[in-house]
Amino acid sequence: MAPQNLGTFCLLLLYLIGAVIAGRDFYKILGVPRSASIKDIKKAYRKLALQLHPDRNPDDPQAQEKFQDLGAAYEVLSDSEKRKQYDTYGEEGLKDGHQSSHGDIFSHFFGDFGFMFGGTPRQQDRNIPRGSDIIVDLEVTLEEVYAGNFVEVVRNKPVARQAPGKRKCNCRQEMRTTQLGPGRFQMTQEVVCDECPNVKLVNEERTLEVEIEPGVRDGMEYPFIGEGEPHVDGEPGDLRFRIKVVKHPIFERRGDDLYTNVTISLVESLVGFDMDITHLDGHKVHISRDKITRPGAKLWKKGEGLPNFDNNNIKGSLIITFDVDFPKEQLTEEAREGEGLLKDVYTCAREREERIVLGVPVRVWRCHVRVKVDQGGHAQVGAPELDTGLNGQHHEDARTDRTGSTDEQQQQKAAESV
Structure with a gap:
């Protein structure tokens, strides 16, 4: 190898060794x-955990590695002692106070680049045993979905702690060769275990x-790395809270x-209405209508729905379906008299709609409905008053006057026009 190329290779090797000593930048990862x-660390972790979860990135081959790096960063920076040790010594200082020797670092790199020196590549064994994951349903209200919230969950988690005595650990299958005689050998498979300090949960x-x-x-799902079932010989699993939205009595x-x-x-x-609807966060949504409203009619209020999860600045719509409360008892004689007046109101409104749709340049009927409310709160519908207007002008279908007053001049004018 030329001296110039050898110098370049040495500089590259020293850079890689420095990167290993420094370890991952957990602050940059989060x-x-x-x-x-x-609080900022927790918030950043929650947001990135949802974005980087492998289930949401099936086409990214590095999704699992990114998600594991995120979990490692949160595990360290959310613990005050580990964070202090990391800030002082870097990631290498977290390995139970063990300082990796330069021989270990060179061995790590030459294990991967050994073919350049006549050796063979060596892969690290990453098959670390892992505890089971736990999935817990977390019920949230529609109000929380609309405005967001922080929910505290208290749980008893089994944690491995050191106990007196020794135990078998890291058990594995190994092949053992036994010489039976001159030129005769026997190979058997047996379980070999290491001896580790005893632990208890x-x-x-x-x-x-x-x-x-x-x-x-x-x-x-909201994942919490390392909060699942423990494994005495490996790493704990994850805890995942699965969102379950509770049915709301008013909104769907x-x-x-x-x-x-x-x-x-x-x-x-028949004559219209004016009212407010209380939304999920308590603000009022005003709705009004001065036209005939049939049962099942719908009204859209854009921007009054739920915020979009990926972009909270975008909101859906509030769709209101109207139900009409018809009388449940048989009509009285007085109510039957009013029934004829209501039919006249409907006929007048329908006549106006038909003439507008046809677009014929003739007079258009305009209906004035007088509604008088007595002291008991009962509404009395008066006879519809007819007025005319030229085609192309905008007129209301129905108008209410809850004071019960009359306009003699307008009535006379309407009669003369007819």
């Missing part, structure tokens, strides 16, 4: 500054904070849209 608070109370992000979808979720039903009276369905 995307937080070195002065970040524990102790339940410890843990408080976990789960961030419910606005727009979270039913069935999504369909994607990012919200659906609800509003019941109006028979009079309101």
